[in-house]
Amino acid sequence: MRKFAITAAVIGLTALGLGVPATTAQAADTSVQVIGCNNAWPGRNGNVYAWDGYDCQGSLLGSTPGNDVDWNAAGGGFAGAWDRASSVMNAGYTGGRDVVQFFFFASYDVTAENGNGYGCLSPNEYFADSLSDNHLTNGASADNNIRAHRWVTAGSCAAGSWLT
Numbered sequence: 001m002r003k004f005a006i007t008a009a010v011i012g013l014t015a016l017g018l019g020v021p022a023t024t025a026q027a028a029d030t031s032v033q034v035i036g037c038n039n040a041w042p043g044r045n046g047n048v049y050a051w052d053g054y055d056c057q058g059s060l061l062g063s064t065p066g067n068d069v070d071w072n073a074a075g076g077g078f079a080g081a082w083d084r085a086s087s088v089m090n091a092g093y094t095g096g097r098d099v100v101q102f103f104f105f106a107s108y109d110v111t112a113e114n115g116n117g118y119g120c121l122s123p124n125e126y127f128a129d130s131l132s133d134n135h136l137t138n139g140a141s142a143d144n145n146i147r148a149h150r151w152v153t154a155g156s157c158a159a160g161s162w163l164t
Contacts, residue, residue: 037055041127046065047064048151049062049091050062050063051087054129055087056129058086061081061084062079068148071147082106087128088102089128090122098153099121099122099152102136103147104138104146118136118137118157119163120161125164
């Protein structure tokens with residue numbers, strides 16, 4: 001009779017969720033908040049965004065619906081943002097000039113003589129959550145190496161220039 005009472009008590013407590021305490025890992029899983037590019041996605045609002053952290057975290061470096069020839073100067077949506085971007089987002093409207101072209105130098109000139117490179121972000125990609133695994137067309141890492149951007153058509157982007 002005693003075994004039956006103990007068994008019944010264990011079954012009852014287990015049914016109430018009180019039988020076995022949650023491990024630390026299990027408890028941590030329920031309190032983790034998912035923060036990042038997926039949650040930062042504003043929908044199609046016409047803007048390009050950049051953050052100094054991976055996964056659209058850290059400081060927002062700027063956002064704008066327009067072009068910005070110099071991320072270090074005020075007036076284009078980004079200021080003091082040179083060489084700081086680690087994740088970028090294209091929330092631009094689709095159709096026409098809907099690709100964001102990010103540049104290594106603060107200009108849009110990509111002649112071979114000046115070494116300027118670029119990377120493109122398609123509106124279908126939405127964001128590049130870690131620029132550390134992307135390179136610009138001049139071979140430089142895209143991470144912390146962006147100084148300008150402009151809106152272009154996909155035809156302005158060479159094969160191998162797409163950020164992911």
